[in-house]
Amino acid sequence: MIGPMIGNIISSPVFIKRISVAFAALMLLAAVLAVAASVGETAIPVGTVIDTIANHLWDAGHPVDAIDAGIIWNYRLSRAIVAASCGAALAVSGAVLQALLRNSLADPYLLGISAGASTGAVSIVILGLGAGMLSLSLGAFIGAVAAFAFVTVLALQAGRGTGAIILAGIAGSQMFNALTSFIVTKSASAEQARGIMFWLLGNLSGVRWPDVWLALPVAIAGLVVCLWHARALDAFTFGRESAASLGVPVRRVYAVLIAAAAMMTAVMVSIVGAIGFVGLVIPHAARFFVGTRHGLVLPLSALIGALFLVCADVISRVIVPGQVLPIGVITALVGAPAFALILCHGRILR
Amino acid sequence: MTLELCDIVWSAGFRKIIKNVSLRVKPGEFLGLIGPNGSGKTSLMSVLAGIRPPDQGRAMLAGQDMKKHGRRKLARQIGFVEQQADTTDRLTAREAVALGRTPYLSMLSPWSERDDAIVERALGDVDMTHLADRFWHTLSGGEKQRVHIARALAQEPKFLLLDEPTNHLDIRHQLGLLELVRELPVTVVAALHDLNHAAMYCDRIAMMRDGELVGIGSPADILTSENLRDVFGVDATIEHGPNGECTVRYHTGMKKDRAA
Numbered sequence: 112m113i114g115p116m117i118g119n120i121i122s123s124p125v126f127i128k129r130i131s132v133a134f135a136a137l138m139l140l141a142a143v144l145a146v147a148a149s150v151g152e153t154a155i156p157v158g159t160v161i162d163t164i165a166n167h168l169w170d171a172g173h174p175v176d177a178i179d180a181g182i183i184w185n186y187r188l189s190r191a192i193v194a195a196s197c198g199a200a201l202a203v204s205g206a207v208l209q210a211l212l213r214n215s216l217a218d219p220y221l222l223g224i225s226a227g228a229s230t231g232a233v234s235i236v237i238l239g240l241g242a243g244m245l246s247l248s249l250g251a252f253i254g255a256v257a258a259f260a261f262v263t264v265l266a267l268q269a270g271r272g273t274g275a276i277i278l279a280g281i282a283g284s285q286m287f288n289a290l291t292s293f294i295v296t297k298s299a300s301a302e303q304a305r306g307i308m309f310w311l312l313g314n315l316s317g318v319r320w321p322d323v324w325l326a327l328p329v330a331i332a333g334l335v336v337c338l339w340h341a342r343a344l345d346a347f348t349f350g351r352e353s354a355a356s357l358g359v360p361v362r363r364v365y366a367v368l369i370a371a372a373a374m375m376t377a378v379m380v381s382i383v384g385a386i387g388f389v390g391l392v393i394p395h396a397a398r399f400f401v402g403t404r405h406g407l408v409l410p411l412s413a414l415i416g417a418l419f420l421v422c423a424d425v426i427s428r429v430i431v432p433g434q435v436l437p438i439g440v441i442t443a444l445v446g447a448p449a450f451a452l453i454l455c456h457g458r459i460l461r
Numbered sequence: 462m463t464l465e466l467c468d469i470v471w472s473a474g475f476r477k478i479i480k481n482v483s484l485r486v487k488p489g490e491f492l493g494l495i496g497p498n499g500s501g502k503t504s505l506m507s508v509l510a511g512i513r514p515p516d517q518g519r520a521m522l523a524g525q526d527m528k529k530h531g532r533r534k535l536a537r538q539i540g541f542v543e544q545q546a547d548t549t550d551r552l553t554a555r556e557a558v559a560l561g562r563t564p565y566l567s568m569l570s571p572w573s574e575r576d577d578a579i580v581e582r583a584l585g586d587v588d589m590t591h592l593a594d595r596f597w598h599t600l601s602g603g604e605k606q607r608v609h610i611a612r613a614l615a616q617e618p619k620f621l622l623l624d625e626p627t628n629h630l631d632i633r634h635q636l637g638l639l640e641l642v643r644e645l646p647v648t649v650v651a652a653l654h655d656l657n658h659a660a661m662y663c664d665r666i667a668m669m670r671d672g673e674l675v676g677i678g679s680p681a682d683i684l685t686s687e688n689l690r691d692v693f694g695v696d697a698t699i700e701h702g703p704n705g706e707c708t709v710r711y712h713t714g715m716k717k718d719r720a721a
């Protein structure tokens with residue numbers, strides 16, 4: 112029964128078209144990643160990038176300068192892949208939350224995650240919590256999850272409506288931000304405060320391959336989980352009750368998808384800091400192109416988010432010679448005007 | 462197939478909103494639900510639709526507790542049009558109707574030509590084919606309501622539940638919509654505000670007051686001067702026509718103390 116059904120689906124023209132489009136999108140992403148790895152303080156030809164990757168993946172044995180190869184493989188490529196994963200995960204989280212909460216201004220940090228991450232990070236760096244056993248990332252992750260748990264409990268206490276989650280998120284964010292400020296002003300040196308500030312605005316400089324092996328699977332798994340629920344997300348178009356009457360198990364979908372968005376965001380924030388505007392703006396850009404159906408909106412959000420953050424990272428590396436800007440500054444500088452533009456076009460609130 | 466409530470209680474917090482209601486919807490009928498604001502019509506409809514599980518009693522579809530059916534299966538039998546459901550999303554009327562196919566779709570049964578055909582038929586049924594590609598926010602209130610009904614029809618339901626479907630419509634569209642619903646080959650339960658509309662279109666009328674079902678029967682049985690005074694707090698006489706139809710005529714000087 113199931114065998115022939117799958118056969119029918121795989122051989123259908125729609126499926127073949129989708130696979131082709133997905134393949135083209137992956138090729139585009141790969142090309143952008145290669146270009147990103149070639150751009151930087153020392154420009155390296157894209158050909159060298161491809162040779163290096165080939166050498167690493169299947170011992171192609173191309174002659175490549177060892178220093179170039181090191182820069183490409185150890186620094187730029189891992190960094191670009193993490194940027195792509197992060198962009199995809201944040202954009203998908205944003206799209207999911209906007210759909211579930213019926214609020215076009217929802218973004219992944221709404222759940223208190225960035226605020227909690229910053230509290231976790233300063234607890235490690237400034238208060239020395241964990242006595243050097245915990246890395247900054249782990250601290251940030253724990254903080255993010257704690258804040259999310261706090262917001263969830265608060266929202267459940269406050270009632271079931273979508274408004275409850277948003278208000279609980281605001282309350283949670285304010286509280287954890289206040290905690291962070293308290294710790295920073297009380298005990299941080301100016302140097303530490305600057306470092307924290309830099310981290311909070313998003314920073315990919317420390318990213319290496321182990322981070323890739325965390326960020327990439329989380330982004331892919333998160334995207335798959337959300338895509339699996341694409342039709343359920345569509346059913347929320349007219350609200351929760353309407354979704355329920357369309358046969359969607361509302362509470363389970365809520366729990367699974369909000370947890371997925373929170374996990375993706377928490378992991379990304381703990382690796383690269385709180386990069387703003389991606390989760391808010393990218394889903395709107397995706398809807399601008401393909402309409403409201405999540406079967407299209409989610410993958411396109413992931414793609415645009417990935418491309419956007421890879422590009423933003425490259426810009427942050429090269430725009431001021433000899434200095435790396437926090438990537439969050441770039442995303443905000445591009446994202447805020449883009450958001451204003453979308454707003455003025457009335458595409459969000461209409 | 463039957464839709465039945467047995468001794469239902471539904472509470473919000475500690476307040477009982479629906480109090481011991483039993484109700485049996487007969488296959489093929491047009492059942493009207495009347496009652497003052499806040500009497501629990503919407504709540505009762507939600508229980509009937511299976512989206513609010515009752516705290517006590519049993520809501521049954523085809524002789525089996527709704528809990529046992531599962532959401533998707535319920536959604537294939539019961540279409541529910543809420544009192545108010547709007548969106549800021551930029552989708553077309555056709556896309557809104559296509560949502561009605563949700564309970565039939567899954568990874569293994571993706572969208573097919575059959576789904577397209579059902580959506581087109583539902584749009585045709587409510588006379589919205591010519592506006593199918595219009596964006597939601599460009600539709601008038603009546604057109605939106607018709608799209609909602611088409612969405613429910615795309616679920617291919619046996620039961621169509623409508624919560625105050627004629628709200629915000631002008632009189633021609635009110636009558637047109639009720640006419641349309643009446644002609645559909647489904648069992649209809651509709652909460653209605655206009656008692657004359659209820660009298661004109663319903664086979665039976667159920668009347669609610671303070672969460673209780675205080676009467677159910679033919680329009681002539683339910684729409685009596687006493688009932689309207691007791692339940693709605695209005696003074697009215699009922700005029701009976703030759704074919705059993707009845708018309709409510711209201712009198713001025715409402716009994717304000719009774720108005721809910």
Ligand SMILES: Nc1ncnc2c1ncn2[C@@H]1O[C@H](COP(=O)(O)OP(=O)(O)O)[C@@H](O)[C@H]1O
Nearest residue numbers: 473474478496497498499500501502503504505
């Ligand atoms: N989710 C809820 N929480 C609290 N009170 C509710 C809820 N739903 C309905 N009520 C209350 O129950 C009563 C009946 O509401 P409703 O079913 O909407 O009546 P109607 O549709 O007849 O106007 C009202 O007093 C309303 O305030």
Ligand SMILES: [Mg+2]
Nearest residue numbers: 502503544624
């Ligand atoms: Mg109501």
